[in-house]
């Protein structure tokens with residue numbers, strides 16, 4: 641499914657947070673990067689239909705404001721940055737809730753099959769009967785990811801999905817997500833802070849700063865020392881590994897180096 645965002649602007653009360661954002665994503669992994677407060681989460685929340693921005697968001701050419709609510713919520717899964725849950729549900733029940741759009745009076749074989757498959761792929765099947773309040777932060781994050789995936793959406797929005805995951809799970813998660821998105825032709829848009837994860841797993845990177853897109857394109861095009869210095873105020877070395885993937889090594893904060901001169 642093709643996602644197009646045209647000239648999107650949004651203000652919380654009177655403070656403009658998104659200032660004319662445009663981007664296109666289709667059947668691939670798009671990473672949105674940028675410093676804290678750049679507007680990444682606000683942008684994803686707008687695309688998820690939870691805020692009313694100015695401008696247009698189209699799914700396969702249709703304005704999301706004109707889409708049937710059921711069609712829209714079936715097409716799109718959104719994993720927010722902080723998904724606190726106080727509900728006393730088991731992991732299995734929480735993941736099954738991701739299938740809410742297709743659940744009838746009885747839980748069907750297909751729903752159960754998908755729930756068990758995704759829990760297995762994410763390595764959380766052993767947690768199935770534990771309640772959410774008995775999990776670690778990273779385990780709860782994996783449950784939220786499972787909830788988003790069992791919906792089998794055409795567009796998957798993830799806001800810093802690797803938050804609270806250990807190093808191995810971060811890599812496994814992105815390998816799995818890449819596989820699933822290629823296999824099921826999912827358009828994935830994810831906010832990320834880790835530039836090396838973005839370099840390795842994104843096809844397309846959108847760089848945001850202060851509510852604007854300041855650069856976009858392939859990881860090789862976007863992830864340069866100049867961009868990292870101007871957007872993050874950090875001196876970094878960027879080299880290219882044997883697979884042609886950029887590797888970023890932050891050296892020091894640009895401000896700090898100036899002070900030390």
Ligand SMILES: Nc1ncnc2c1ncn2[C@@H]1O[C@H](COP(=O)(O)OP(=O)(O)OP(=O)(O)O)[C@@H](O)[C@H]1O
Nearest residue numbers: 652657674675676677678679680681682683721831
């Ligand atoms: N509910 C809100 N009410 C008022 N201002 C908000 C609200 N949510 C976010 N903001 C402000 O909007 C700006 C953009 O926030 P946003 O959460 O979109 O940034 P972000 O790029 O996702 O940052 P981070 O990397 O820290 O998650 C920030 O200045 C933030 O303080």
Ligand SMILES: [Mg+2]
Nearest residue numbers: 680681721831
């Ligand atoms: Mg955010």
